[in-house]
Amino acid sequence: MLITLSGLHGTGKTTVAKLLAERYGLPHLSTGIVFREMAAEKRMGLVEFSDYAAKHHEIDRQLDNKMRERGLKGNVVLDGQLCWFFLRGEADWKVLLLCDDAARIQRIYERDRTVGGPNITLESARKETLERERIEQERYKEIYGIDLSDSEFVKKSHNIVVDTTHLTIKEVVQTVVSRIHPRG
Secondary structure: OEEEEEOOOOOOHHHHHHHHHHHHOOOEEEHHHHHHHHHHHOOOOHHHHHHHHHHOOHHHHHHHHHHHHHHHHOOEEEEOOOHHHHOOOOOOEEEEEEOOHHHHHHHHHHHHHHHHOOOOOHHHHHHHHHHHHHHHHHHHHHHHOOOOOOHHHHHHOOOEEEEOOOOOHHHHHHHHHHHOOOOO
16 A cells, blocks of 8 residues: 655644554655755755755755655655655555644644754744745746645645644544545
């Protein structure tokens, strides 16, 4: 089974992907985690590395090729902004997680505050996240011709769409699992 999870930052895609992978006994691979590791290797923050990636398209191509290659092998849960696009014909389930901006930013703030310490504020999390997403949307449009700001196109490209704004992670996972059924 090949499951892709996508959504903006803070929608819960990596956490949900990990739990789905556990539930179905599948490995999990996340572009967000790989992207963060690449940024750390270059000793850059996420916004700085996003700017760098905007000028060096090989970063996105490297990430996306890795995800596609792994997805083509099957039996995996992948999470990332574009996994659904590169595996649209192969993925059994393309899951899109939505969430309002205020809730997303609060989640990111809570996560990053535990990692980054007291210097992170809710406002800095909001600015960094929205700027990073703006840079990513421009990059994806330039490199692949995908307009992620076209929410109707994105929603129609997935076969499971869940708004996580007012749901716990457990409720999100239960909702996704309830919509996944064997293909055959």
